[in-house]
Each structure stands twice: as structure tokens, then as C-alpha cells.
Amino acid sequence: MKQVGKGIAKIDGMDIATGRPVYTEDMIPPNTLVIKILRSPHAFAKIKSIDTAEAENLDGVECVLTYKDVPNIRFTLAGQSYPEPSPYDRLILDEIVRYKGDEVAVIAATDEKTAALAIDLINVEYEVYEPVIDFEEADSHQSTVHPENDLHCNFDIGMKKENNIACTHKVQVGDIEEELKKCDVVVEETYYTQAQAQAMMETYRAYSYFDHTGRLVVVSSTQIPFHIKRQLARSLEIPSSKIRVIKPRIGGGFGGKQTGAVEIFAALVTQKTGKPAKIVYSRKETFTCTNSRHAMRLKVRLGADKEGNIKAYDIQGLSDTGAYGEHAPTVFSVAGEKTLPLYNKTNAVRFMGNVVYTNKMPAGALRGYGATQGTFALESAVNKLAKKLNMDPAEIRLKNIINEGETCLTYNGKLLGSSTLRQCIEKGKELINWNEKYPQKELSNNKVRAVGMAVTMQGSGIAGIDTASAGVRLNDDGNFTLLIGSTDMGTGSDTILAQMAAEVLETSIDNITVNAADTDVSPYDPGSYASSTTYVTGMAVVKAAEDLKKKIIKCGAHLLEVSPQEVEFDGKNISATNNTITLKKLAELMVLGIGKQQLVGNATHGSDVSPPPFVAGFAEVEVDKETGKVDLIDYVAVVDCGTVINPKLARIQVEGGIVQGIGLALYEDVKYGKKGGLQTNSFMTYKIPCRKDIGNIRVHFEESYEPTGPFGAKSIGEVVINTPAPAIAHAVYNAVGVTIKSLPITPEKVFMGINK
Amino acid sequence: MQIETTINNKKVTLEAANDEFLADTLRNYGLLSIRQGCDTSCCGLCTVWIDGKPTLSCSTLAFRAQGRSITTIEGVQQEAKKFAEVLVAEGAEQCGFCSPGFIMTVLAMKNELNHPTEEEIVHYLTGNLCRCTGYMGQLRAVKKYLEVK
Structure with missing residues (x-):
């Protein structure tokens, strides 16, 4: 092949790297109205009265819009194919505000300062409700996040809104309880994963205008132009033929821009005023008023015989979708979909649980989309099982993983297409020097070096x-x-x-x-x-x-x-x-x-199938026994993404995903105050990895050939984020014997664990 | 207020509000390579040179440019392209949003440090965040560009 398989430079690379003005904000015409948003100071409240007169009278203010000015049509901001599985639980602006930062009023003015001044001139009286903050208490909470009667689901997702349950999900094959009883060993643990932020470098932004034929044009930093068009048509009652959505170059998405965070406000202002309007979110708004990964609690029970043959596993989950249900059912089901097939010599598997509403920022899509959460839980449990059986964690995986041409309980007889996961594990062991380094080695300076591992799968479409x-x-x-x-x-x-x-x-x-x-x-x-x-x-x-x-x-x-x-x-x-x-x-x-x-x-x-790419990830860490600090020394990722179309770009995708996974594992802590305010709302308080935090990362491809993919290719973008959290947690356990059940792995948790 | 300054070797008079930051002034002036990613002076996207030193324009008040010489990537295109070619050959620009600020820091490092070690390179560039690439490709590119063994 002359083109496929070549490490060709990106066609836009030179221009974006050298600063050409090709992103959304660079193209905004002069004299475009600036939009700012008045946000709820309460996690849960009803607007009793709202007075916008003074703000509207301010010189330079073009409009102030509240819930009284928008259509009473519920919709979802989740970018999904129609009919969307996510519930239609939003209005553009609502009388009830459901999280600290929820939109109360949309202000458009001739310049930014005037818009900011106008915000302070709006008088709102709230009736404050008791918010649902802790997602583990959501189903029995006295408050109902979504009491409204016009909430709509396109199909039955198991919503019980009086219990704050947005949706339920259950996949079970075989008699899980009976099979677990028959097992020689059963390990059980409950794991927690945090509401990671996408933290793409370009914050959310869009602008809109009417073109020469009176059609609404929205230019947006989005992953989903066609879905945005459909959302706008529904929520603003504009015929779809009258809307055009354009995506220029965009500064990262990571799933965040699979939800329509800002387009609706620009479009609303242009619709109301007839004028061009822009909205550019600050980093704080991006952290606090858009979407994040779904935080989850995942309880795993994993049963095996004495030889380490995994016979049954059960994952019971609870997912926090926050104030609105964007991607709620799908992210949750993916946590099971991408874990239950991994070990296929089983007699019974189950994944079940609820996704609950709380009065926090809504969750959404983030690279990995549930598989990341599921992988942390399952792989941590598999490592625990290996320890209990005194087996090599790599061996237990080689014994149990699904292989090319095999099926599993949840595949309904379908066979797995391409896979080199077995080779990925073998190669990773060799590259990290597993046989010599596993499990750990004491260093002289009160530090320990140790290795850990995990494997994972995703889908392709x-x-x-x-x-x-x-x-x-x-x-x-x-x-x-x-x-x-x-x-x-x-x-x-x-x-x-x-x-x-x-x-x-x-x-x-x-x-x-x-x-x-x-x-x-x-x-x-x-x-x-x-x-x-x-x-x-x-x-x-x-x-x-x-x-x-x-x-x-x-x-x-x-x-x-x-x-x-x-x-x-x-x-x-x-x-x-x-x-x-x-x-x-x-x-x-x-x-x-x-x-x-x-x-x-x-x-x-x-495609009728979604062939999984695979990764085997190996981490080597150094833990300081005195402080609990974990330094990542080396990370090896061996990847099966089918045919590699462009080895340079694929490698960068892997390295970038691994580092985002390292962030999830070690640094990216999400903290809420008791009243529901997100405290980790800047890069000062929410730490993403910088170039000193990552150690060395090595990537190797074990190509397979996927017959249903172009030139044998599968996907690469998401699968790469899944292994760092469980592999690093495993390495930390091997270093100091501390089991990390909730992410991130902070020095405090390790220190407390050592000194328990 | 009026600010007499030099931008990319051209003497100019800028109009800016008293409380305006240089990043906004430069964007208003038409230098759209200036990006902002954080509001808290910790991402490095807005890096320009003031009198040759890399500086965060998002947290430098515009009047600080009075009598100084400002350089943005628009003013060093030739050298920026030399490094960008290496960066892009590694695929390490990815979304490109952080690249102009990153490149300005890399070029400043080249002027400032003689034969830096890998550790010195990483240290110098730490203030430039990137969420896409995982930094490894950027490091490979910088080492190739500086011919670091």
C-alpha cells in the first residue's frame, strides 16, 4: 500500500501549529453581540420572580432572556443518533434550576463589559430546595430533581423519576448467584471513579448569524454538527432546512463537544434579535457548567476455580448523571458492554444498576464512555483475584481472555473478529521486563518500585x-x-x-x-x-x-x-x-x-458489528513510603487497533490517551462542597498532567486485520484511556500493599493506606 | 489609554482599556494566534515574548507593553515553520490550539539555553499544557529540532 500505513503529516498541521486563524473564535465578524449567562447560585431552586428591567435598560444591552422567552419543549443536548436514548429532560431555560451554575438568564450586549454589568442588574428571587448531592443517596432522597410531567423518553430506559432514577440497565446471562457459589474463590470489591473533566484546551464556543437567505448559521467548536442542527430545530422550533451548522478547526473535544453546551444560546439570541451573536465560555464555566465523565460506583464479584479459570462475574453499578441525563443510559451500558466479553470462559455474567439524577453539573461523554469506569473496576478485581490465587496477573489473563474467532455469553453466538490481545500481553511483558520486575523491588531511599497491569477493549462505532x-x-x-x-x-x-x-x-x-x-x-x-x-x-x-x-x-x-x-x-x-x-x-x-x-x-x-480494539497496559511506579507519593516511571501500551492507517498519528493518539488516563489515575480530583458547588474549577485546583508528571511512555502496535474495517482497521481514539488507572493502582498495591478503591490515587490515600 | 510599543518589529500605537490584558489587546489588534485556555495563568497558550522573554500575555496588563518589544508567532514565522515542520512530522501538534504558545516557548528556549539536556527541556516547557498529545511527541520533536542526542 502506498498511502495507508504511512506516517503522513496532518493536512492542516502546519497551519494550525503556526497560528493561522482557523478556529471558531478567529472567524467571528466584528460587531457581533456578546452573550453572557446569569447562573444559579443554588444547587436546586425554583425561580420565584425574575426582574430584568434594569438590565434591559442598560445602554448596550440587546436582550435579556429568561425561561419566559423560550419554547416549552423538552429536549436533550446529548449528541446521539435520532431517536436519542438520552431523556428529553431540558428546556433551554427553565423555571427550576437544578445545579449550581444552571442557566437562569441569557444576556446579549454590544460588548463583554456591558454584558457582565447587566448580569448584576438582574434581580432573582429563588425558592431554595434541598439538593441531592450524594449520588448514593439519590434514590431515597426527599427531593425529586425532575418532578416535571412533560419529561419525555424516546423509548423505555427504565426511568423512575420520583426516585431520581434516570434509567436502569441489566444484562445477565446464566445464573450468576449459583455460579459464584460453585467457585473455589470469589473476590469482591467496590470501586469508585470520579467525574473527570475533558479539559480540552479550547473551551466551548460558538457564534451564529442569519445568512443572505435568512437561514440560521451556527459556527461551533463541536464534534456533532448534524446533531446540533437537529437539537436547534426541535428546541427553537425552526425548520431543519433553515439551519446550517459548521465546524471549523477545533481545539480538542474528548467527548465534551459531543454535547451541545453553547450553540443553543447563540442561536436563541440570533433568533430573537436577528443579529450575529457569540458565546465563549471561560475555563471556569467549562469546568462547572458543561459536562464531565459520569462518576460511578461499581461493585464487582469475580469467581474462579483454584487454577484461576474465571467462571462468573457480576458488576453492579451506580452512575451519577448530575442534573440532566445526557448520555446517561449509553455511558452506563457501555461500562458493561466493554467488560463482560473480555473474559469469556464463563458460565454466568451480569452487569446491572441505576443511573441517578443529582443536583450537580450534568455528566456526558468523555473518551472511554463508561468502558474506562468498567475497566478500572473489573481489572482491579482481576488483579485482586490473581493475588488471592498467588498467580501471575498476566498468566491469569492469558488463561481467560477472549480470542479471535471465539464467542462470549453476551455476544449471542456472534464471533469476535480480529484480536491480538494475547500478543499484546506477551509483548507488553517483554517491553516492561515483567518477569524480572514483578511484583516489586525495594530501593534504598525508602522507596519501592513496582509494576502493574491491565487489559481493555472498546468498540469501533x-x-x-x-x-x-x-x-x-x-x-x-x-x-x-x-x-x-x-x-x-x-x-x-x-x-x-x-x-x-x-x-x-x-x-x-x-x-x-x-x-x-x-x-x-x-x-x-x-x-x-x-x-x-x-x-x-x-x-x-x-x-x-x-x-x-x-x-x-x-x-x-x-x-x-x-x-x-x-x-x-x-x-x-x-x-x-x-x-x-x-x-x-x-x-x-x-x-x-x-x-x-x-x-x-x-x-x-x-456496520452490524463494533469490532473491539484492545490494549494491554503496563505501569512501573515508584512509591515513596514516607509520603505516599507515586511517581510513574514507565508506561508500556501495546495496542491492537487492526491495521494502523497512519503510524505517526496513531502513536500520538495512544500517548495522548495514556496521559489522559494517567490524569484520571493520579491527579484529576473532583471535589464538591456540601451545598453542591464544584470546588475543582480551574487548572489551579483541578490538575491535569503536565510534562513532568508522566514518566516515560512507550507504545507498540500488534496489528491484526479486521475484515469488516477499511484496510483491516479498527478504532484507536478511546480504548487507549482505559488501562492506566487499573494498571497504576495495581502497581501501587504491589509496591506498598495499599488497595486503591477510589480514583484518583492521591498521596494522601496511599499514605493513609500504608499507615493503617 | 494609548500604548506606544513595538509589535513584531513594527512601531505601533495601541488603544487599550486601563484594566485590559495584553492577550486581548493583541487579539483585538488582529494577532489571532494568541489563544487563552485557562483564566488562571497556568496553561501557557497565550505565550508571547516581551523583549525576547516568554511571557503570559493573559496576565500581563496591556500598559506593560509601553516602550517594550512584543513578539508573537506571526513575527517569527520563518523559525516557527522550521520547528513546526519537525513537530508536525511527529504528529505532535494534534488539535494545534496550544501550538503557537508552545512554539514561542520552544524558540525562546533555543535562544536561551545552550545544548539543553532532556531534563532541562522538560523543565523549561513545563508551563505549556497540552491535553491531546501526551507530551512525548512534542519532546521527540524538540530533541530533533535541537539535535539533542
């Missing part, structure tokens, strides 16, 4: 739901335009999709212009999330390019007056035995001349 379209056009000059709706958020997906098209069309990516993520121009794509772009959109691109190639050959043959079977296309020329025509000439003839048919290849693709 959502089976049976994700559907992407792509188009490839042959232009008059013989170059191509690739039209896609997926949303490169820095990952390089625009580049790797161009590589795929170039591979099929036997050209180089220099001859392909990528046009993406503009709902007026792009073919439909749900957007970049659920590890879908390489696998689902990629296959659509391959099919569209193949479609175009066929047309090129057919037209070439026609012009050469031979049959298509008699010509060959090598990317530059269409040749028959005695005659040849260049692609450039063919393009010219088809578009400008006698052909009268511009050639376009189109395809739509969805």
Missing part, C-alpha cells in the same frame, strides 16, 4: 446505529474533493480519511481536498465519537472512492472506445492496449467538454 456517508468528486482539473461529515478535532481523521481515498484512487493526498463538517455541504455523518470515524466513516470513504474509480474506468473505456475490462487505471492514466488518456484530460472532458457528466462517487456505510 455503534453497531447497527452509526451510519456515515461520504462523497468523492473528480474535479475539472483532475484533482479530487473528499466530502465527509466527520469532525476532526485534532485527531487527524481528515488526514487518514484522505489517505484511504488516495489509496483506492492510487493518488497522493496532495491531490485530494478534504471538505468536512458543514451540514449544508457534507453528506450525513453522526460526528466523531464512539470510536467511529476510522472504522465507519473510513469504510464509507473507501466505498465512495471505489465507486468513483469504477466510474473513471467506465468513462475512460468509453472515451477510448473499448470495454471497461480492457482498460487499466493507475491513478494518472486510463490505458487500453493501444491508447491512453490521462485522468486530467478525462476530468476535463467529463466536466467541461463532451462528457457532460461530472464524476462523483458516493457511499453510505454502517
Whole structure:
């Protein structure tokens, strides 16, 4: 292959790196109204009265909008294919405010200072309710976060709103209690994972205006232009045909921008005033008023025989979705979906539990999407089982993991496609020097070095739901335009999709212009999330390019007056035995001349399966026994993502995901006050890893070939975040014997554990 | 107030409010490479040079530019491109939002340190956060650029 498998630089790399103005905020026209939001100071309250007169009279204020000014239509901000599984539990602005930071009023003014001044001139009286803060008490709490009668679910997700239960989920195969009874050993533990922040460098932002035909245009830093369009159409009662959503370059997403945090407010102001309007969130607003990972409690029971054959496991979960149910059912079910198949020599497995509403910032999507939480719990339990049986944790995994061509209890007889997880484990052991370093080694300076491990799986797209379209056009000059709706958020997906098209069309990516993520121009794509772009959109691109190639050959043959079977296309020329025509000439003839048919290849693709990529992660830590401080020395990640389309970009995806996972494991603490205020609301109080915090990271690929993926590829973006937390926790246990049950692994917890 | 300053080797007079930060003034002036990521002076995205020294423009009041020389990445495109080529070849720009500030710090380091060790490089660049790349690719790029063994 000439394009696929090559470490080609990102097509936008030089321009974004050297500071070209290509992000949302860089394109905002002058004299655009500035939007600020008055937010609830209470975790749970009803607006008794709201007086906006004084603010509205302030010179420069264009409008002040409250719940009285918006349609009474509930919707969800979750970016999911219609019909969304997330409950329609929001109004644009509501009489009831459900968390500290919930929107009370939207102010638009000619400049930022005036908008900020106007906020202080709004007088609100609240009737304050008792908030639900602790998610473990939500189901029995006297308060009901969502008492309203018009809350709507597109289908039955098991909501019991009087108990603050947003949804319930249960997957069970076999008699779990009976099978656990039969086991020689059963380990049991309850784990907690925190509401990690996505903390992308570009905060949430959007601007909107009416175009020359009176249509609403929203430019936004989003992962989901088509879903945003649908949300706006529903919530603002605007025909979908009158809305256009454009995604420029965006400064990171990590799932956060799979929820429509800000677009609705810009669009609302433009709708009300007819004027361009912008909204740019501060870092504090991004931390406190958008979305995060779902915090979870996961109780695992894992049973095995004396030889370490895992016979049954049960995970009982509780997930905190905060004030609104964005991604509530799906994140929770993924925690089971990506753990129950991992060890398949079982007689019974179960994943069940509730997702509850609380009066805190809503949760949403974050890289890993539940699998991260599930992996921490299951892998920690597997490490505990290995210890109990006095077995090597790598051996117990090799004994129990699902292999290529095998099935598992939850697969309904379907077989696992590609997998090199076994090789990933073997290679990782070798790279970290497991046999010599496991479990630990005392150093002279009151420090201990130890290793730990974990394995994980994710998916590639959502089976049976994700559907992407792509188009490839042959232009008059013989170059191509690739039209896609997926949303490169820095990952390089625009580049790797161009590589795929170039591979099929036997050209180089220099001859392909990528046009993406503009709902007026792009073919439909749900957007970049659920590890879908390489696998689902990629296959659509391959099919569209193949479609175009066929047309090129057919037209070439026609012009050469031979049959298509008699010509060959090598990317530059269409040749028959005695005659040849260049692609450039063919393009010219088809578009400008006698052909009268511009050639376009189109395809739509969805997959019935979601083939899992795998990672085996190995951590080496140094723990200071005096202070409890954990230093990560070395991390080895061995990855099966099928065929690696671009080794440079894939490697960076892995390294970036591992470091985000290290943040989850060691640094990113989430603290709420008793009254429901998020205390960790800046980079001063919420620590993401800096370059001194990560030690060395080594990445190795064990390629497999996934027959349902483009050129054998699976996904890479999400799976890479899952192993650091359980692997580092394992290493800490091996170092000092302290079991970490709740993330992050702070020095305090380790110190307290050592001195218990 | 009016501020007499030099931006990218050009003498200019800027108009700014008394309480305005340099990052906003520079953006208003049209230098859109200036990004802000934190509000608390800890992400490094807004890094520019004042008299050749890397400085956080988000927490420097605009009037501090009076009589000084400001350099943004727009003013050092040639050298920035040299390093960016290495960075991009590693794939280590990813979303690119932190890259201009990061590159300004890297170029300042090159001017300031002679043959820095890996440890010195990491230390110098610590104030530039990145959420995408995991830093390893950036380090590979810097070492290649400075020809650090």
C-alpha cells in the first residue's frame, strides 16, 4: 500500500501549529453581540420572580432572556443518533434550576463589559430546595430533581423519576448467584471513579448569524454538527432546512463537544434579535457548567476455580448523571458492554444498576464512555483475584481472555473478529521486563518500585446505529474533493480519511481536498465519537472512492472506445492496449467538454458489528513510603487497533490517551462542597498532567486485520484511556500493599493506606 | 489609554482599556494566534515574548507593553515553520490550539539555553499544557529540532 500505513503529516498541521486563524473564535465578524449567562447560585431552586428591567435598560444591552422567552419543549443536548436514548429532560431555560451554575438568564450586549454589568442588574428571587448531592443517596432522597410531567423518553430506559432514577440497565446471562457459589474463590470489591473533566484546551464556543437567505448559521467548536442542527430545530422550533451548522478547526473535544453546551444560546439570541451573536465560555464555566465523565460506583464479584479459570462475574453499578441525563443510559451500558466479553470462559455474567439524577453539573461523554469506569473496576478485581490465587496477573489473563474467532455469553453466538490481545500481553511483558520486575523491588531511599497491569477493549462505532456517508468528486482539473461529515478535532481523521481515498484512487493526498463538517455541504455523518470515524466513516470513504474509480474506468473505456475490462487505471492514466488518456484530460472532458457528466462517487456505510480494539497496559511506579507519593516511571501500551492507517498519528493518539488516563489515575480530583458547588474549577485546583508528571511512555502496535474495517482497521481514539488507572493502582498495591478503591490515587490515600 | 510599543518589529500605537490584558489587546489588534485556555495563568497558550522573554500575555496588563518589544508567532514565522515542520512530522501538534504558545516557548528556549539536556527541556516547557498529545511527541520533536542526542 502506498498511502495507508504511512506516517503522513496532518493536512492542516502546519497551519494550525503556526497560528493561522482557523478556529471558531478567529472567524467571528466584528460587531457581533456578546452573550453572557446569569447562573444559579443554588444547587436546586425554583425561580420565584425574575426582574430584568434594569438590565434591559442598560445602554448596550440587546436582550435579556429568561425561561419566559423560550419554547416549552423538552429536549436533550446529548449528541446521539435520532431517536436519542438520552431523556428529553431540558428546556433551554427553565423555571427550576437544578445545579449550581444552571442557566437562569441569557444576556446579549454590544460588548463583554456591558454584558457582565447587566448580569448584576438582574434581580432573582429563588425558592431554595434541598439538593441531592450524594449520588448514593439519590434514590431515597426527599427531593425529586425532575418532578416535571412533560419529561419525555424516546423509548423505555427504565426511568423512575420520583426516585431520581434516570434509567436502569441489566444484562445477565446464566445464573450468576449459583455460579459464584460453585467457585473455589470469589473476590469482591467496590470501586469508585470520579467525574473527570475533558479539559480540552479550547473551551466551548460558538457564534451564529442569519445568512443572505435568512437561514440560521451556527459556527461551533463541536464534534456533532448534524446533531446540533437537529437539537436547534426541535428546541427553537425552526425548520431543519433553515439551519446550517459548521465546524471549523477545533481545539480538542474528548467527548465534551459531543454535547451541545453553547450553540443553543447563540442561536436563541440570533433568533430573537436577528443579529450575529457569540458565546465563549471561560475555563471556569467549562469546568462547572458543561459536562464531565459520569462518576460511578461499581461493585464487582469475580469467581474462579483454584487454577484461576474465571467462571462468573457480576458488576453492579451506580452512575451519577448530575442534573440532566445526557448520555446517561449509553455511558452506563457501555461500562458493561466493554467488560463482560473480555473474559469469556464463563458460565454466568451480569452487569446491572441505576443511573441517578443529582443536583450537580450534568455528566456526558468523555473518551472511554463508561468502558474506562468498567475497566478500572473489573481489572482491579482481576488483579485482586490473581493475588488471592498467588498467580501471575498476566498468566491469569492469558488463561481467560477472549480470542479471535471465539464467542462470549453476551455476544449471542456472534464471533469476535480480529484480536491480538494475547500478543499484546506477551509483548507488553517483554517491553516492561515483567518477569524480572514483578511484583516489586525495594530501593534504598525508602522507596519501592513496582509494576502493574491491565487489559481493555472498546468498540469501533455503534453497531447497527452509526451510519456515515461520504462523497468523492473528480474535479475539472483532475484533482479530487473528499466530502465527509466527520469532525476532526485534532485527531487527524481528515488526514487518514484522505489517505484511504488516495489509496483506492492510487493518488497522493496532495491531490485530494478534504471538505468536512458543514451540514449544508457534507453528506450525513453522526460526528466523531464512539470510536467511529476510522472504522465507519473510513469504510464509507473507501466505498465512495471505489465507486468513483469504477466510474473513471467506465468513462475512460468509453472515451477510448473499448470495454471497461480492457482498460487499466493507475491513478494518472486510463490505458487500453493501444491508447491512453490521462485522468486530467478525462476530468476535463467529463466536466467541461463532451462528457457532460461530472464524476462523483458516493457511499453510505454502517456496520452490524463494533469490532473491539484492545490494549494491554503496563505501569512501573515508584512509591515513596514516607509520603505516599507515586511517581510513574514507565508506561508500556501495546495496542491492537487492526491495521494502523497512519503510524505517526496513531502513536500520538495512544500517548495522548495514556496521559489522559494517567490524569484520571493520579491527579484529576473532583471535589464538591456540601451545598453542591464544584470546588475543582480551574487548572489551579483541578490538575491535569503536565510534562513532568508522566514518566516515560512507550507504545507498540500488534496489528491484526479486521475484515469488516477499511484496510483491516479498527478504532484507536478511546480504548487507549482505559488501562492506566487499573494498571497504576495495581502497581501501587504491589509496591506498598495499599488497595486503591477510589480514583484518583492521591498521596494522601496511599499514605493513609500504608499507615493503617 | 494609548500604548506606544513595538509589535513584531513594527512601531505601533495601541488603544487599550486601563484594566485590559495584553492577550486581548493583541487579539483585538488582529494577532489571532494568541489563544487563552485557562483564566488562571497556568496553561501557557497565550505565550508571547516581551523583549525576547516568554511571557503570559493573559496576565500581563496591556500598559506593560509601553516602550517594550512584543513578539508573537506571526513575527517569527520563518523559525516557527522550521520547528513546526519537525513537530508536525511527529504528529505532535494534534488539535494545534496550544501550538503557537508552545512554539514561542520552544524558540525562546533555543535562544536561551545552550545544548539543553532532556531534563532541562522538560523543565523549561513545563508551563505549556497540552491535553491531546501526551507530551512525548512534542519532546521527540524538540530533541530533533535541537539535535539533542
